[in-house]
Amino acid sequence: MTTTGRRTRLFIVDDHQLFRSGLRAELEDEFEIAGEAGDVDQAVAGIVALQPDVVLLDVHLPGGGGATVADAITRRGAGATRFLAISVSDAPEDVIGVIRAGARGYVTKSISPADLADAIRRVRSGDAVFSPRLAGFVLDAFRGELPTSIDPEMDQLTPREREVLRHIARGFTYKEIGVRLNLSAKTVETHVSSVLRKLQLSSRYELTRWAMDRRMI
C-alpha cells in the first residue's frame, strides 16, 4: 500500500466468460486488470502468481466455490491480496462461507459500475464492504438462523453494530447512516469492520471447537 499512485491491480474470478468481459470493460478505465479465471484451480494459481491487490470472487465456481479460493490463498498467506465476493443472489450459507474464508465484503451483480468501483477501492484500503444483502445475511448468522450460524455465547453484536447493520440492510450508505445515527462515517466503518472481525473470528473458534469435539487436537 506504499505505492499510492499505482493503480489497483484487479483479478476477476467468475465462471461466466461473458460476465468477466463485462466487468473488465466496466472497470479497466480505473483499475489494472491483472488477470481472470473461470474455476478454482486457475484462480488459485493465477492469484498466487500475480499477487493482485483485489480479487473479485464469484461465490459459485466449478471446483469448490469462492470460499475454497479465498481459503487456499489465506492459508498460503494472502499477503496484500483482498477479496470482494460478487454474485447474483446466493444461499446465505455460501456467502457467509466466503466472508469467513477471508473476503472483506460481498456485493450483488446488480450493483452499478460506480458502486462496484467504490467497493473495490474500499476493500483495497482495508475497509469492509457490506451490501444490504450481506448485512441481512450477517444479521441472520448472528441470530442463529443459518446452519453456519454464530455460537450465541461467542461474539454477539453490540446494539450499535446491530443498528448499523440494519441500516445497511435498509439500503443506506455509510454516510447516510452516520448522519442518521449521529456518528462519523469513520465510526460507522469501524463498527462494520468489527462485525466482520467477529464473523471471521467466530469461524476460527468454531473450527477449533469442531476439531476438539472430535479429539483431533
Next chain:
Amino acid sequence: MSATATHDARGASGHRDGTSPSGPQRFRFLARSRNDRVLTGTAGGLAEVLGLDPLLVRLSLAVLTAAGGTGIVLYLVLWAVSSEPGAGAPTTPVRRRPRNRQIAAVACIVAGSMLFLRGAGIWFTDALAWPVALAAAGSALIWARTDPVDRQRWTRISEHLPGSSAVTVFGSQISPIRVIGGALLIAAGMAIFLVANQALASARTALLAVVVTAAGLSLILGPWILRLARDAGEERRQRIRSEERAEIAAHLHDSVLHTLALIQRSDDPADVAALARRQERELRAWLDHRPTPSAQQDLRGAVDALASRVEQLHHVTVDTVVVGDAAVGEHEEALLLACQEAAINAARHSGAPRVSIYVEADTDGITAYVRDEGSGFDVDTVPADRRGIAQSVIGRMRRHGGTASITSQPGQGTEMHLELPRSAA
C-alpha cells in the same frame, strides 16, 4: 286496546308526516310521534292514530291516572308496544317545549305509578313516597342515556329534580358523573326505605334488604346491560361490514386500478392483452377465495415473489433483504400487501430506478422498511384521496393490528416503515 287494534289499517297509512315506522319487528299499528311529543311522543302518536286532539288524549290519561293509576299503566303499555318514530327527518323540527310540561309529565308518571300501587294495595306505608321519588329521579338519570335527543331532554328535566343540580351541571358532557349521581339517588332512596321499614318485623328486614339491593342494582345496571348488548352487536356488525369494505377497496386498488393505469400507459396491444389476462386470472382467483400466491409460503419466499411482481410490472430494480423468517398468515399477508403497495408507490412516483425492501421477523413481530432514493415528497401535503398510501398501506396495517409511518422530504427519498407486533401476528 281493542280500540287501537281496529285502527290498524289507518294507523299504518295514517302518518301525517309520511314517514314510516322504523321498527318493522315491533307492533306497527302505533308509532310514537316525532312532531308532537312532550316526553316520548306516545300520546301524540295515539292521537295521530285515533285522529283526536292530543290534548284530549293527554287529559284522558291524566284523569285515568287519578282513577287508581289506570292511566299510567295504559301509558306505559302503549309506550312499550309502540314503535320508534320514523327515521326520516321530521317535517317540522321538534319544538322546544316548555320545561314545565316535561317535568309535569315525569311527575305525573311517578305519582301515577305510586297512586296505582297504593290503590291496588301493594303499599307498605306513605313513608315510601320519598324513597320512591328519589329512586325514580336516580334511575331517570341513568335510563336517560339513550339517544342524544332524549339525553338532552332528560338533562333538562333533571335540573329541576331535588338534589341533582350538581349532577346536571356536567350531565350533558360527563356521563360518569350522571351515573354516580343517579346511583347515589337510588341508594339514598333504598336507605330511606330501609330506615322507614325498621319498624317492621325484624325477620323480614334481612330478606327485604336483599330484595331492595337487588332491585336497586337492576335499576342501576339493567338498562345498561340491555343497551350495551344491543349496541355492541350492532356496532360489531357495522365494523365488520366497514372493514370488509375497506379490505375490498384496498384489494381493488392494488390490482384492478393498477392494471388499468398500466394499460393506459402501454402502446403495445400484446402487452395490454397480457396485462388484462393476468388481471382477470387474479381477480377470478380472488373471487373464488383461492389462496393468493404468497399464502402458505414463508416470509422470505413471499417477499421475493412480491419484489419480482413489482419489478415486472414497473421496470424498477427491487432489492430485498429478509432477516429471520415467519409463516405467512392472514396478518403477514396484509403486511406483505402493504409492502408491495409501498414499493409500487415508490416505483411509480419516486422516479428512482431502485427500491429497497427490508423485512425483519423476530420474537417481537415483523418490521418492514420500503425505501427509495427518489424525488420524495412533503408528507403533510399528500391529498387525502391518494388511496394508495392511505388505504392500502396505513389503513391495512391498522386493520391488522400494526402501524405504518412515512418518512420523506422533497429530494431526499422516501421510506415507509411498517410494524406488525407478534400479538397481532
